Amino acid sequence: MRIALRIALAASAALLTLGVAQAQETTLRIGTEGAYPPFNNLTSDGQLVGFDIDIAKALCDEMKVKCTFVAQDWDGIIPALQAGKFDAIVASMSITPERQEKVDFSHKYYNTPSALAVPKDSTLKGVTKEDLAGKTIGVATTTTHFNYASKTYTDSTVKGYPSSPEEQADLANGRLDAIEDDIVVLQQFLDSPDGACCKILGQPSPQPVEIFGPGAGIAVRKGETDLVNKLNSAIDAIRANGKYKEINDKYFKFDVFGAES
Amino acid sequence: MSVTAALAERPPPRARGWPRSRVIGYAMVGFWILFGLGIVAYLIFAWNADFFAKYAPAYLKGLQTTLLLVCISMVLGAILSVPVAYGRMSSNRILSGLAYCYVYFFRGTPLLVQTYLVYYGLGSFRAELQTVGLWDFFKDAFNCGVFAFALNTAAYQAEILRGAIESVPRGQWEGAASLGLHKLQTLRKIILPQALIVALRPYGNELILMVKASAIVAIITVYDLMGQAKLAFANSFDIQAYIWVALVYLVMVEILRHGVEWIERRITIHLKR
Amino acid sequence: MPSQNIWILLSWGPDGWIDDIAYGALVTIALALATLPIGLTIGFFVAWAKQSEEPSLRLAANIYTTVFRGLPELVTLFLFFFGVPILLQHLVRYFRPDATIDVNSFVAGMIVLSLIFSSYASEVFLSAFRAIPKGQYEGGYAIGLSNWLTMRKVILPQLLRIAFPGLENCWLSLLKDTSLVSVVGLAETLRNAYTAARVTKHAFLFYGVAALVFLGLAVVSSFATSAILRSLGKREAQR
Structure with missing residues (x-):
C-alpha cells in the first residue's frame, strides 16, 4: 500500500508539473495540420513537410527565432492556439471574417482558388x-x-x-x-x-x-500585434529576397502568391 | 437495500457534530454544487440566442440519428447474438472455437478501430464489394456505423445471453426433460423467462454503453448528436457546444438507467419476500 | 487500390510504418499504465465514500460516478481537452496576464481516463466492500486499530483479492479506451495507424494492424492477470 501511495503521489506531482507547465520559451511554436499535401503533410518517419513548413522555416530564419512544429487536427487547431499549445498557425488557413473574431492574422502568404x-x-x-x-x-x-x-x-x-x-x-x-x-x-x-x-x-x-478571404495567412492569438508585425515584415522580406520564389518553385509551376495586395 | 444497514456499526456511536468524514463529505458536495452552479452560470453568461437558434434544430436531428443508430444496432446485435451464443455453448469444437474468436476479437479491440476498419478499410475494397453487390450498403456512412456497432454489440450480447442461460440451474433442464418437453420448448418456456430476469441489468448496461459509444460515429462523417456538436464547436469555437451535448447525453443515460431499474423492480416483484 | 508494396509499408524504418505503430503501442501502454494507479486510488476512495455512513459523502460519490459513467468518453475528453485550458487560462491570467497553459494530450488523456476508470472501478470496489463481513471491521477495532489502520491492514488486502476479476475487466476497457485519445492528437497506436492510412491510402491494412496490436495487448493482459491470480491464490493457500 505504501508503495502504491507513493506511486500515486509521484504520479500526481508529475501531473501537476506537466499540466501547469508554463510555455514561455523563446522559441516560436508553430501549429500545422499535417494532412493537406502539398502544403503540409506527415512522412512515415513523423516529419512535417510541405510548402507551409518551408515558408514557416524561412520566416523563422528571417525573424531569427527558433521554431518547432506541432501537428494538430484541423477542427481543433484554433482552440489549440487559444489554449496556448502553440503560438502561430501556419496551415494554409484562409483569412476570413469569422476567424478574425477569434484570432489575428498576418498578411496573406499565398492565395489559390x-x-x-x-x-x-x-x-x-x-x-x-x-x-x-x-x-x-x-x-x-x-x-x-x-x-x-x-x-x-x-x-x-x-x-x-x-x-x-x-x-x-x-x-x-x-x-x-x-x-x-x-x-x-x-x-x-x-x-x-x-x-x-x-x-x-x-x-x-x-x-x-x-x-474565401484574401488568401491564407498566419494566425496568432488575439492582441499579439507585435508578432503579427514581425511576421508581416518577414513575409515581405522573403518575397523580396527570392527565398519565397525558391520555395514556390520547389512545389509549384506557377506563383501561388496571387495578386499583389 | 441501504448501504449502511449492510455494514458494521463502528464501535463509537454515530458521531454528532463534525467528524472528519462529514467535513470531507460536505466539502465534496459543496464542490459539486459550486461546479453545477458554475456550469449554469456559464451557460447563462454565455447565452447566445443566435447559437441556440442556429444549432438547436441540428442537435435535435442529431439526437434522432443517434437514437436510430442505437436502436437498429441493438436489435440487429440481439438477432446476431443468438447464433453466437449458441456457438459458444456448443460442444462442437469448431463451432465453439469460431464463436470464441468472434467474441474475443470484438471485445478485445476498441470499437473505434472496428468502425474505422469498416468505414475506411472496406472503402478500399470497392471493386470486390461491388461484384458481390454489397457496395451500395457500405457506401453510406450510417450503414457502416450500424454494421460495426451491430457486430460489436452482438459479441457482448452473446456473452450476456450465455451467462444468463448458464445461470439457470441444470435441474431446470432435467425437470423439463422429465416432463417430456423437448429442448427448444424447455428453452422457450422454462429457461429463457428465468434467464431474462438475470440478463435484464446487463442488457440495460449494454444499451447505455451503446448510447455512449455511438458518439464515435461522429468521426466517420455521420452527423449524430456528437457530430452536430463537433460541427457547432468547429464553427463557433464555443465550448458550450460540448456542454449542451454533455447534458443531453447525461439526461439520456439517466433516463435509461432508471428505466431499467424500474422494469427490474417490476419483474422481480414475485421474488421479493 | 494503391500499388505500393505492402511489405515495404510494413517494414521498420524510414519508408515503413511499423516502427511508428510500434512506438504508438508503447504510448498506448504507457498511457494505460500511468492511468491505472491514479484510477485505482480514486476508485477506492470513491467506493469507500459510497459505503460510508455519512450521507453527504455518499451523495458526493454518487454524483461522481453518475457524471463520469453517464457521459460518453469522447464528450468528456473533448470537454476536458478544449474546456479546461480555457478555464485555467482565465484563472491564471489574474496573476500573470501573459501566461499560457498547455495541457498536452497525454496528460489530458490520462486525467480523463482516470476519471472514467475510477468511476467504473469504484463500482467493483463497492461490491467487494459489501462482500466483506462486518466481523472483519469489528475484529480490527477490537484489537485497537484505528479506522484507517483497519482499512489498510485488514480490509484492503481482502478487498483487492475480491475485486481483482472485476478490476481486470476495467483494465481491459481502459486499454481499449486509450484509443479514443487518438482523436485529440496523441500519437498512440490508432493515431499512427490513422496517419499511415491517410498518407498511404492502405486503410484496411493499417487499421487491421492496429486491431491486432490491441488484440495482442488484451492477450498479454489476460496472461498477466491469470499469473497474478495464481500467485494470489497460492498465497491464500499458504495461510
Missing part, C-alpha cells in the same frame, strides 16, 4: 447549384470550401470530413459525387496514383471574398 473534382466518368457538366442538385459533395469541415459548399449547394448533400485525404479516398471509392477543395491540393491528388480515377470539374465562380 477553390475547385471541384469529380470521377472521370461523371456526367456532371458544371459547378452551379443546379448542376450539383441531388448529388453528394465531400468537403473538409470548417474550411472556407465547406462554408461555400454548405451555403451554395443547398440542394445537395454536403458531407464534412476531418481532413482532405479522407474526402479524396471517398471520392475515389465512389462514396461521393464530387469534392471541393483548394485547386492545388486537388491537383496534387489527381497526379497521384490514387487520383487516376478523377478529374477537375471546374472552379466555382465568382468566389466571394467574404467567404
Whole structure:
C-alpha cells in the first residue's frame, strides 16, 4: 500500500508539473495540420513537410527565432492556439471574417482558388447549384470550401470530413459525387496514383471574398500585434529576397502568391 | 437495500457534530454544487440566442440519428447474438472455437478501430464489394456505423445471453426433460423467462454503453448528436457546444438507467419476500 | 487500390510504418499504465465514500460516478481537452496576464481516463466492500486499530483479492479506451495507424494492424492477470 501511495503521489506531482507547465520559451511554436499535401503533410518517419513548413522555416530564419512544429487536427487547431499549445498557425488557413473574431492574422502568404473534382466518368457538366442538385459533395469541415459548399449547394448533400485525404479516398471509392477543395491540393491528388480515377470539374465562380478571404495567412492569438508585425515584415522580406520564389518553385509551376495586395 | 444497514456499526456511536468524514463529505458536495452552479452560470453568461437558434434544430436531428443508430444496432446485435451464443455453448469444437474468436476479437479491440476498419478499410475494397453487390450498403456512412456497432454489440450480447442461460440451474433442464418437453420448448418456456430476469441489468448496461459509444460515429462523417456538436464547436469555437451535448447525453443515460431499474423492480416483484 | 508494396509499408524504418505503430503501442501502454494507479486510488476512495455512513459523502460519490459513467468518453475528453485550458487560462491570467497553459494530450488523456476508470472501478470496489463481513471491521477495532489502520491492514488486502476479476475487466476497457485519445492528437497506436492510412491510402491494412496490436495487448493482459491470480491464490493457500 505504501508503495502504491507513493506511486500515486509521484504520479500526481508529475501531473501537476506537466499540466501547469508554463510555455514561455523563446522559441516560436508553430501549429500545422499535417494532412493537406502539398502544403503540409506527415512522412512515415513523423516529419512535417510541405510548402507551409518551408515558408514557416524561412520566416523563422528571417525573424531569427527558433521554431518547432506541432501537428494538430484541423477542427481543433484554433482552440489549440487559444489554449496556448502553440503560438502561430501556419496551415494554409484562409483569412476570413469569422476567424478574425477569434484570432489575428498576418498578411496573406499565398492565395489559390477553390475547385471541384469529380470521377472521370461523371456526367456532371458544371459547378452551379443546379448542376450539383441531388448529388453528394465531400468537403473538409470548417474550411472556407465547406462554408461555400454548405451555403451554395443547398440542394445537395454536403458531407464534412476531418481532413482532405479522407474526402479524396471517398471520392475515389465512389462514396461521393464530387469534392471541393483548394485547386492545388486537388491537383496534387489527381497526379497521384490514387487520383487516376478523377478529374477537375471546374472552379466555382465568382468566389466571394467574404467567404474565401484574401488568401491564407498566419494566425496568432488575439492582441499579439507585435508578432503579427514581425511576421508581416518577414513575409515581405522573403518575397523580396527570392527565398519565397525558391520555395514556390520547389512545389509549384506557377506563383501561388496571387495578386499583389 | 441501504448501504449502511449492510455494514458494521463502528464501535463509537454515530458521531454528532463534525467528524472528519462529514467535513470531507460536505466539502465534496459543496464542490459539486459550486461546479453545477458554475456550469449554469456559464451557460447563462454565455447565452447566445443566435447559437441556440442556429444549432438547436441540428442537435435535435442529431439526437434522432443517434437514437436510430442505437436502436437498429441493438436489435440487429440481439438477432446476431443468438447464433453466437449458441456457438459458444456448443460442444462442437469448431463451432465453439469460431464463436470464441468472434467474441474475443470484438471485445478485445476498441470499437473505434472496428468502425474505422469498416468505414475506411472496406472503402478500399470497392471493386470486390461491388461484384458481390454489397457496395451500395457500405457506401453510406450510417450503414457502416450500424454494421460495426451491430457486430460489436452482438459479441457482448452473446456473452450476456450465455451467462444468463448458464445461470439457470441444470435441474431446470432435467425437470423439463422429465416432463417430456423437448429442448427448444424447455428453452422457450422454462429457461429463457428465468434467464431474462438475470440478463435484464446487463442488457440495460449494454444499451447505455451503446448510447455512449455511438458518439464515435461522429468521426466517420455521420452527423449524430456528437457530430452536430463537433460541427457547432468547429464553427463557433464555443465550448458550450460540448456542454449542451454533455447534458443531453447525461439526461439520456439517466433516463435509461432508471428505466431499467424500474422494469427490474417490476419483474422481480414475485421474488421479493 | 494503391500499388505500393505492402511489405515495404510494413517494414521498420524510414519508408515503413511499423516502427511508428510500434512506438504508438508503447504510448498506448504507457498511457494505460500511468492511468491505472491514479484510477485505482480514486476508485477506492470513491467506493469507500459510497459505503460510508455519512450521507453527504455518499451523495458526493454518487454524483461522481453518475457524471463520469453517464457521459460518453469522447464528450468528456473533448470537454476536458478544449474546456479546461480555457478555464485555467482565465484563472491564471489574474496573476500573470501573459501566461499560457498547455495541457498536452497525454496528460489530458490520462486525467480523463482516470476519471472514467475510477468511476467504473469504484463500482467493483463497492461490491467487494459489501462482500466483506462486518466481523472483519469489528475484529480490527477490537484489537485497537484505528479506522484507517483497519482499512489498510485488514480490509484492503481482502478487498483487492475480491475485486481483482472485476478490476481486470476495467483494465481491459481502459486499454481499449486509450484509443479514443487518438482523436485529440496523441500519437498512440490508432493515431499512427490513422496517419499511415491517410498518407498511404492502405486503410484496411493499417487499421487491421492496429486491431491486432490491441488484440495482442488484451492477450498479454489476460496472461498477466491469470499469473497474478495464481500467485494470489497460492498465497491464500499458504495461510
